[in-house]
Amino acid sequence: MSVVDEARVQDAASLLASLVSIPSMNPAFMADGSGGESGLADFVEAQLQGLGMETQQHEVLPGRRNVFGRLRVPNSKGLLLFECHMDTVGIDTWGPEALEPRVEGTTLHGRGSCDAKGCLAGMILAIRELAKQPAELEYDIGLLGVVDEEYRFRGIVGFIEQGIDVTAAVIGEPTKLELVTATKGAVRFTLQTKGRPAHSSQPDKGNNAIYQMVDVIHHLRETLDPRYAARSHPLVGYPTWAVGIIHGGHAANVIPDTCEAVVDRRIIPGETSEGSIREFEEAMAQLAASKPDMHPSVSSRDLADWPLDTAEDEAIVQAAMRALRANDLPPEPQGVTYGTDASKLQVKSGVPCIVYGPGDIGYAHTDHERIDLTEVVQSADVYAQIAREFGA
Ligand SMILES: [Zn+2]
Numbered sequence: 001m002s003v004v005d006e007a008r009v010q011d012a013a014s015l016l017a018s019l020v021s022i023p024s025m026n027p028a029f030m031a032d033g034s035g036g037e038s039g040l041a042d043f044v045e046a047q048l049q050g051l052g053m054e055t056q057q058h059e060v061l062p063g064r065r066n067v068f069g070r071l072r073v074p075n076s077k078g079l080l081l082f083e084c085h086m087d088t089v090g091i092d093t094w095g096p097e098a099l100e101p102r103v104e105g106t107t108l109h110g111r112g113s114c115d116a117k118g119c120l121a122g123m124i125l126a127i128r129e130l131a132k133q134p135a136e137l138e139y140d141i142g143l144l145g146v147v148d149e150e151y152r153f154r155g156i157v158g159f160i161e162q163g164i165d166v167t168a169a170v171i172g173e174p175t176k177l178e179l180v181t182a183t184k185g186a187v188r189f190t191l192q193t194k195g196r197p198a199h200s201s202q203p204d205k206g207n208n209a210i211y212q213m214v215d216v217i218h219h220l221r222e223t224l225d226p227r228y229a230a231r232s233h234p235l236v237g238y239p240t241w242a243v244g245i246i247h248g249g250h251a252a253n254v255i256p257d258t259c260e261a262v263v264d265r266r267i268i269p270g271e272t273s274e275g276s277i278r279e280f281e282e283a284m285a286q287l288a289a290s291k292p293d294m295h296p297s298v299s300s301r302d303l304a305d306w307p308l309d310t311a312e313d314e315a316i317v318q319a320a321m322r323a324l325r326a327n328d329l330p331p332e333p334q335g336v337t338y339g340t341d342a343s344k345l346q347v348k349s350g351v352p353c354i355v356y357g358p359g360d361i362g363y364a365h366t367d368h369e370r371i372d373l374t375e376v377v378q379s380a381d382v383y384a385q386i387a388r389e390f391g392a
Pocket of ligand 1: 174
């Protein structure tokens with residue numbers, strides 16, 4: 001790892017401390033529904049205006065605004081977008097000190113330091129450098145801070161609906177300075193079994209929906225798990241599923257007539273949400289064929305996210321690989337199992353995306369969230385180099 005200049009670490013510390021100390025909790029994580037990203041959007045906009053960027057704020061939800069800045073370059077061929085979410089999860093289990101950034105050595109502690117304000121700081125530091133010599137760039141540079149990534153991704157969706165033309169995008173998330181080009185998607189759905197109630201003193205007179213669900217889950221694990229294990233993507237691995245919620249029955253002395261199990265199915269590039277639900281339905285039909293009293297079904301479904309798989313020969317991936325080599329960092333594309341804004345931007349508007357940033361996702365959403373400031377400085381160098389390499 002390269003030695004990072006002390007003054008630059010101080011610079012990153014001071015910018016990131018400002019970002020962390022401005023609360024931007026997603027209201028979905030607040031018991032009273034307070035919170036929001038507006039204060040941070042105003043701060044970021046002032047930063048970008050100070051760098052000579054054209055800026056705008058766009059209200060996506062009442063009182064919740066994305067901020068977008070554009071650095072114009074001569075003879076621009078398009079727009080290279082750097083995107084990062086501004087919202088964080090809540091602080092209730094951590095307490096108010098979560099918003100009082102604390103620096104120990106080169107580590108900065110605080111809510112959002114890692115997920116994802118460290119990336120936002122790295123992007124702003126990169127644009128500070130790029131703004132000094134815009135003539136060396138082929139593409140305008142955009143910086144987009146969005147709301148609501150931690151809940152329903154409505155910030156990036158709001159930006160897509162604005163119809164601003166984007167050539168390629170770098171999405172900031174803590175990837176430990178590794179280049180991420182593939183992520184898993186997710187689909188959630190509910191399995192349902194229906195039985196027949198009876199007094200529990202005579203269980204044979206009923207048809208126990210919970211027992212059916214036990215059989216269904218057992219059968220699905222035996223049928224689907226080996227199939228999934230054999231279906232691997234080189235960067236994100238194999239698909240998985242898990243039952244996270246189960247409901248059934250009304251009283252201890254009544255044979256339950258319904259049971260529901262909520263499934264979270266992680267999909268890999270090449271799979272679809274409809275296809276994975278169909279596999280469940282087919283496996284359940286196979287089981288039910290031998291059991292006349294059993295009629296399991298999928299009772300509701302909700303696509304949570306698409307998978308991401310950006311081809312290695314895309315210009316943005318190639319630019320990032322060159323930028324990483326130039327900074328003595330490993331250039332090989334990696335995959336991660338969590339979702340990001342990248343999949344929405346790529347699937348809904350066809351923008352090739354990569355995910356890149358400082359920090360370890362393992363600290364995200366925890367009460368010991370932190371980031372190594374030398375990584376923030378390194379990310380700034382990589383972001384800036386990606387901008388110089390893109391289209392070159
Ligand atoms: Zn994040």
